[in-house]
Structure formats: structure tokens, C-alpha cells
Amino acid sequence: MNTFLEYLNRYIQLTKEEETKVLSVLQQRSYLKGQYIQQEGDIYRYQTYIESGKVRTFYLDDNGNEHIITFGLKHWWVGDIGSFTSQSPAHFNTQCLEKTKVIQISYEDLEKLYNEVPKIERFFRLIIQKAYAKMSKRIVQNYSLPARERYLLFCEEYPEVVQGVPQYMIASYLGITKEFLSHIRSQLSKEG
Amino acid sequence: MNTFLEYLNRYIQLTKEEETKVLSVLQQRSYLKGQYIQQEGDIYRYQTYIESGKVRTFYLDDNGNEHIITFGLKHWWVGDIGSFTSQSPAHFNTQCLEKTKVIQISYEDLEKLYNEVPKIERFFRLIIQKAYAKMSKRIVQNYSLPARERYLLFCEEYPEVVQGVPQYMIASYLGITKEFLSHIRSQLSKEG
């Protein structure tokens, strides 16, 4: 929990009193590989922060194909923001890719916290701004680069993911099929 | 300006005093068709709200091709959030597609306002959450649907844009070439 406060402190300065209030609403929880933090159709009741581990957020299209929206690593917040904000059923699934420890704040607690500690409002504004900027960048990359380049960029940017998760998931994140990613990789290795 | 306060009121409730503070930092400005609100390389010094008109935010890749990140309509906030937040040079351009009236708040004023009127922090948190959810949805659609379906969805969702802006921009937004969009459209019209 203390590391969580340190993390908060990178964005906002809390008084002791405020820290206590924040701590009082945090819930710690652990998941095993394969377990779901939230599933499609659920209402996302928690904002979820990853203390350790690795998750993916994906969605299933009408043909049953998985599309990975994002991976979640240490220090990231994950979930379906749309569902959480409006407290309506989620379209996305969030699943652990390995043993994962999270910290959660429930919707009700967070609303209360926003009122009692307005700096928390600032904190989440900053976090979402960052996430938004990252997602814009991803859209840009997907539109302006062919699959091969997107894969290379991904390898640079997320080496922990590349070596920690099955390739078909990386393909899904990149928006291509697993077979095509395999072709790309074999071509890359031929080139040395 | 009053319509702006009404708009704010949809998200937060301000006292008269707070309203006055907010009003004191708003700057109104008008642009003609084709003018740039911000350009690549600039530091985005303002959060920009569209009172009326239509804009596009786009970026140029290494080959000089335009990629439209998003269109901006009435009531939208536009710009390069990454640049604004970190006050670093922007990668994106924001250009008016017709006569456009905006309301702007400078970076410095906004920082001050966040402190004086913490509800504004809440307001922007809510706005960005919405924008983030919208962008996630777009990523999902781009990955799971072929160009033709994306175009049909776009027509449903943004009819004002479809009839108000050149087609090559819509193609760019959809991530396809203008020629291919033209093919899609001619095929659609053949089908009735």
C-alpha cells in the first residue's frame, strides 16, 4: 500500500489526513493466471490499479474473434472506463495473463473520495490525459504504418509484453492475424 | 458565453462566484475556413472549446500523408492533449473546416482555475473520460470491421461531417485511401 502512496505522490501532494482517507478505501486483491478481473456484461464496479503482474483487456466481436484493446502492466489502471463511468454493462473483458496483484477502489468509494479529497480528482484527470495521449499515438501509428513496422515499434516499446505473452495476443493487439505475424517474424529473422 | 455556462452546468454545479471566476479566464476567438488553431511544432497553449463550426485534427506522416485523428464539432474540445499537458511541441495540427468560433482557456489560467475552482478539475476529468471511451470504441471498430462497414457506421454517427467535409478527409479518418472510399461508395449506390 505504501508503494501506492509513493506512486500517488508522483502526481499530487497529500496531507497525512488525506492519505489516511485514501488508504481507507483501497482494497487489495490477487488473481491467478487466466482469471478475469471483469467480464463483458458486468458493470465495472472498480477502478483497478496493477501492483504487479500483467493483464489484457479485450473484446469479442460478433464472429467470436478476440481483439485486444490494451495490455496492462505494473502501475497501470485497467478496465472499461466507459462502463465504469456510466455504471453500465461492459463490452470489454479484463483477464490476468499471470499471477497479478491489484488495488481497487469501488465506484461509490471513489465518488465519495472525489468530494472529500479533491486532489484525487486531479490525479485521475492526469492519469486519463496520459492514457488518452497514448491511445491517440496508437491510432496514428496504426493508420500510418504497415503491420511490420507496428510490430517493430511494439517490440521496442513493450519488451516485457513481447516476451511474456503468447504471440497470437500480440497479433491481436496489432490488428493482424497470428499467421501473418508469424510470416513477418520469419521474414525478419531471415534478414538477420 | 452564457451557453458555455449552461454547457458546464450539465457536468458540474457552480456558484455565482465560481461562475465569475470561470468567465474571467475565457477568451473568445473566431477563425475562417482553412485557418489553423494550432500547428505541428507549436506548443498548445490553449484548451479549445468549439462554440460553432467544424475543425479537424490531423497529423502528417514521414511521407507527407495526412491522417485525421479526429473531427471536432460544436461542444467538443480539440487540440493535442499530449502537447497541452506537458507544454511540449505538438505532433498534430488543428485546422478549421469552416467559419469557427471557439472559447479558449490558456494553460496558466487553467492551472490557476483548477486550484481556485476544483470542480473544474472534475469537469475536465469527466470530459476526458468520455473522449477516452469514444476513442476506445473507435479502435475496436477499426480492428473488427472492414472499411465498408466503418464507413456506414461513420455516416450514421456523424451525418453532419459526412455532408460537410470533403471525402478525402473522411477516407483519411477511416484509415483508407480516397480512391478506395470512392469505390466503396459507388458499390453502395449500385446496391441501392
Add this chain to the structure above:
DNA sequence: CGAAAATTTGACATGACTCAACTGGAGTGG
């Protein structure tokens, strides 16, 4: 009207997908 910009059209090229067969571990159980 005339010029520039936007759109259409068509031939051809290619990136990416589908499908099916194959390879190669990593269990699991006898």
C-alpha cells in the same frame, strides 16, 4: 468562363487474410 480541387474509374500490384496441414514443445497419465 476557366482553373484548381475533388471525385470517379479502371488496370494492376501488394499487404494481409483464410484455410489446412504440419511442427514442436509441455503436460498428463499409464
Add this chain to the structure above:
DNA sequence: CCACTCCAGTTGAGTCATGTCAAATTTTCG
């Protein structure tokens, strides 16, 4: 320790979606 299955990854052939290029046509607007 082998036989078996299961899952991820590979490979290749054929196909489809989309891109490229160049020319023709239409629209826009001064």
C-alpha cells in the same frame, strides 16, 4: 519413459481487401 493430447507457432497456396498510379470527369469557386 513412452504415447497421447493440447496448444502455440509455422509454412504455404490461394484469395480478397485495399493500395497505387494515371487518366477522365465533375464540382467548386474566383
